[in-house]
Amino acid sequence: MVVKIRLSRLSRRHQPLYNIVVAQARSARDSKPMEVLGTYDPTPRTPLASRDTPEKVFDPATQKMVPYKPRRYKDIKLDFTRTKYWLGVGAQPSDGVQDMLKMLGLWEGRPGTAEALGKGEVAGKSK
Helix, strand or coil: CCEEEEEEECCCCCCCCEEEEEEECCCCCCCCCCEEEEEEEEEEECCCCCCCCCCEEEECCCCEEEECCCCCEEEEEECHHHHHHHHHCCCEECHHHHHHHHHHCCCCCCCCCHHHHCCCCCCCCCC
């Protein structure tokens, strides 16, 4: 039985929201998963201002003070311990989930692959 960590859509049209789930590879996208690991909201959000938010910041490129513009973010909520468990027992992440796991520091690739080495070479083969 091949197990995948993938996205399952659960929202309305034009308002995407996904569950990060563990499911069998041959099951449908929105079928009942084995476990829900977290959620992913791909809509970029702007953080709310607080008392500590500066009005202006120094821009090293122009050497001037410029108005502060907060960075937008995409919300990812993930249960790290359960995700590490499923990766440890051999669950394969989909491409989108794999990119998220790399960003969060949970995925380095399989041993002996070019992705794991970070050099573009496969172990045992050199140019």
